[in-house]
Amino acid sequence: MDDLTFLNQIEEISGEKISTCYQCYKCTAGCPVATEMDIYPHRIIRHIVLGDREKVLKSKTIWTCLMCITCSVRCPNDIDIAHVFDTLRKVAVMEHMEAETDTWRFDKLFLDSVAKHGRLHEIETILKYKLEKKDLFSDTKMGIGMFLKGRMGVFPHNIKDRKQLRKIFKKIDSK
């Protein structure tokens, strides 16, 4: 008998009935970045069913996904594939198998900004990201261009009730 632990784990965390997939390829056919993936979306679903934990968690695919939800609204079995990929990212990070770190790094900095100010402070977040990447100048021209058009926020956007917001973040952390 196949090892179903991986399937059960991902089905439980995501709440998606992955095992109902009948490999119709519809998800892959509509994916705008399928050509950039190392494993096609429908194959990822199949590998989960087969219990290929490492193959799935180490794949580039789950980080290439743009979360455009095309696959999810088209799946005849109502599997929210984008949501499954979101779940796989979390598990990959938890188990130290992530194939790419930029997306996760940026998402974390984004949320740091929200935790601190209540809203996204664009310039601060982008600079931090670029510092972490040790790549401060690659998009300077674009940044200046946007700034001149008034399209880059310089000042932080603090909300008033930051105390409550910190409480929300803390409560979630301790769960």
Place this chain on the structure above:
Amino acid sequence: MITLTYYPGCSLKTSSKFYETSIKNTFSFFGIELTELNDWSCCGASAATTIDEKLAYALTGRNLAIAEDVGYHLFAPCSACYNRSKVTNEKIKKDRVLRDEINETIYPLKCLGTIKVKNIIEVLHDHVGIERVVKKIAYDLSSIKVAPYYGCVLTRITKMDAFDDKENPTSMDSLLWALGTELVSWPYKMECCGASKTLTNKDVTFRLSNIIMEKAQSVGADAIVTPCPLCQMNLDLLPYLGRTDKNLPVLFLSEVFELALFGRIGGMSSHIIGVDGVVKKVKKK
């Protein structure tokens, strides 16, 4: 006169400030009053769901709870904010376990899912209506050919009904038609612009946005029209992302309203790809 609670989200206060101005110009003309959601916080966009779903629900739940307290429907012009808020609101309404969990996290605030979350197209359809739009236009836009571009997440809402067809929406088309523009038919209405990857994987954003721009050009459009600030930005950034060919202006839906009602666009100078060519085509009726 109708009042809505306005949830600007981060981009309408920073990179797309001129979208806010243009929405306000349009809405006040039709007697729609907006009161900004008091002390709103970021909805977490796609970052929160990736890091921790519970956090995503709590962040959005906080805003919904404040809005519910006031009682007006919530208007969220950014497609990502709209999607997050709509999904969370429906879940709060239907899933008791999740509702309790969210409410425990955002205590002393409380949310039951009693208000409706609306996007700009819905507001214009529900509270203005096509007939009134047709009656009020003062400028002739018939020489402007537009490509309606909805972007990926506005109608793609999983496991629940959306306000329009999830794969082939037409509600913005009817508004643009009522405004007197000529519409092109093209298969890229919903294609993804690469939104979330602008910083982390610029090549992907460039490739996807470039295809959309190219396609709109090849079908003879004069402008691309979108309701989404992220789509507008990615397409408008194409000259910086490396595109050397000619670009089409990328207008917000409300800017086409400004053209039809007042013959000009308030936030013209904020566009990276110039819009003067389109504005020049506008004639007094």
